[in-house]
Structure formats: structure tokens, C-alpha cells
Amino acid sequence: MPDRLLILGGTSDARALAELLTLTNDRALSVVSSLAGRVRSPRLPPGEVRVGGFGGIAGLVAYLRDEGITRVVDATHPFAAGMTANAAAACARTGVPLTILRRPGWTAQPGDRWHRVASLAEAADILPRLGARVFLTTGRQDLAAFADLDLWFLVRSVDPPDPPVPRRMRSILARGPFTVDGETALLREHAVDVLVTKDSGGMDTAAKLTAARPLGVPVVMIDRPALPPGVPVVETPEQAAANLRESGSGLR
Numbered sequence: 001m002p003d004r005l006l007i008l009g010g011t012s013d014a015r016a017l018a019e020l021l022t023l024t025n026d027r028a029l030s031v032v033s034s035l036a037g038r039v040r041s042p043r044l045p046p047g048e049v050r051v052g053g054f055g056g057i058a059g060l061v062a063y064l065r066d067e068g069i070t071r072v073v074d075a076t077h078p079f080a081a082g083m084t085a086n087a088a089a090a091c092a093r094t095g096v097p098l099t100i101l102r103r104p105g106w107t108a109q110p111g112d113r114w115h116r117v118a119s120l121a122e123a124a125d126i127l128p129r130l131g132a133r134v135f136l137t138t139g140r141q142d143l144a145a146f147a148d149l150d151l152w153f154l155v156r157s158v159d160p161p162d163p164p165v166p167r168r169m170r171s172i173l174a175r176g177p178f179t180v181d182g183e184t185a186l187l188r189e190h191a192v193d194v195l196v197t198k199d200s201g202g203m204d205t206a207a208k209l210t211a212a213r214p215l216g217v218p219v220v221m222i223d224r225p226a227l228p229p230g231v232p233v234v235e236t237p238e239q240a241a242a243n244l245r246e247s248g249s250g251l252r
Contacts, residue, residue: 018045131194
């Protein structure tokens with residue numbers, strides 16, 4: 001009976017891990033990737049894929065047992081705190097080893113004008129003091145925190161935003177990776193004077209930070225939620241694969 005790995009994903013790192021395991025797998029490891037289903041046309045990883053939620057901790061516990069899952073890698077978005085907490089609880093309950101794959105967050109560079117905040121609410125509170133034309137890149141499901149502000153918003157997301165949304169808003173649909181030249185042109189075209197983003201890390205969406213620097217555009221950076229204590233954390237798909245290999249999970 002092969003080991004069976006569940007990758008909780010939807011991120012580029014989750015896809016990269018699935019691709020890496022496909023290349024190195026000696027068929028002693030069965031891999032299934034799970035996507036939340038919040039994006040209408042997600043980029044699918046290779047191999048077996050399931051889409052949709054589990055129904056909380058109890059549902060995930062049942063899935064792990066019913067499917068014979070022997071290892072879990074949580075490669076969800078750094079701000080998917082609910083799924084990460086559920087994974088930690090379900091794995092603790094079933095005794096299934098869990099590893100969290102989280103790419104490093106972004107680090108401010110010389111010339112950056114970052115304002116770090118702990119939440120969407122704090123970001124909305126500080127915005128009126130920083131600018132009037134906002135480039136908001138926190139995701140389509142987080143606009144309610146900014147809906148009552150009398151500011152102009154440029155909102156970028158993969159799918160159309162969910163209401164409630166700011167009254168003065170232009171929505172553009174796009175998926176990274178983005179380029180510095182493209183982000184610079186976007187900031188200039190819309191006369192953006194403040195950028196709001198989550199500390200997602202990675203290269204796919206980092207170009208906006210590079211573009212904001214020489215333009216002197218301040219950045220409101222929302223910090224990541226804390227990870228569950230006691231769970232091993234790796235930063236790259238390669239490290240996650242090595243972790244699996246060292247555990248004897250069917251990789252050579």
C-alpha cells in the first residue's frame with residue numbers, strides 16, 4: 001500500500017510541489033492536491049485533484065481516515081489561517097504528520113515607505129492619512145473592510161470582487177506574475193498614491209512593491225497571521241520534498 005500525500009494548495013508553491021513529486025515519484029507515493037474552489041478557473045497541478053472544502057475539522061478528519069492519507073503538506077496561501085488551523089487540528093487528532101510550506105514574507109528595501117499593520121481593519125484605518133487614490137490588492141473577498149471609505153480604489157483580482165465594495169472603485173481582472181514595467185505603468189496611469197497589500201511573499205506579485213519604491217508610493221503591508229505552534233515549517237517546495245524523502249514517504 002503506497003503512502004498517500006494530501007497537498008492543501010491552490011498556490012504556485014503547491015503546484016510546484018506536485019510537479020516536483022510527479023518528476024521524482026517512484027510510485028510508492030500517491031499524491032492528491034486539494035483546492036478550495038474559490039477561483040473559477042484555477043491552474044491545476046498534475047495528478048489527482050479534489051476541489052472544495054472539507055466541512056471543518058471533523059470533515060477533514062473523516063477525509064484523512066477514509067482516503068488513507070499518511071502525510072499532509074499545507075501549502076495554502078499565507079493568509080488562509082482557518083484552513084491551516086483546521087489542518088493542524090485534524091492531523092493532531094488522526095496522528096497524520098503535517099508539514100507547512102510557507103514561502104518567506106517580503107522584506108522592506110532601502111527607499112521603501114512601508115506601514116505594517118496587523119489586520120484589514122488597521123489598514124482601512126490608516127489609509128485616509130496616506131493617500132486618496134488606492135491600489136488595493138488584498139483579494140476580492142476582503143473589500144468589505146474598505147467599503148465605507150470615501151477614497152478612490154483600483155482593485156485587482158483574478159475573479160470579480162464580492163460585495164460590499166467601495167463606492168468609488170475600478171476593478172481589473174488579472175492573474176500574476178506581473179512585471180515591474182507593467183506595475184509602474186499601472187500606478188502612473190491611475191495616479192495611485194498608496195498601495196495596500198498582504199505580506200504574501202513570493203515573486204509572482206512582488207513587482208508592485210518594486211514599482212512603488214522609485215515613485216515614492218507608500219505601502220500598507222498587512223502582516224501574516226501566526227502559524228499553529230509545534231508544526232514543522234519549510235520555505236520551498238524542494239525543502240518540502242526533502243522532508244518527505246527523509247520521512248521515508250515513498251520518494252527516492
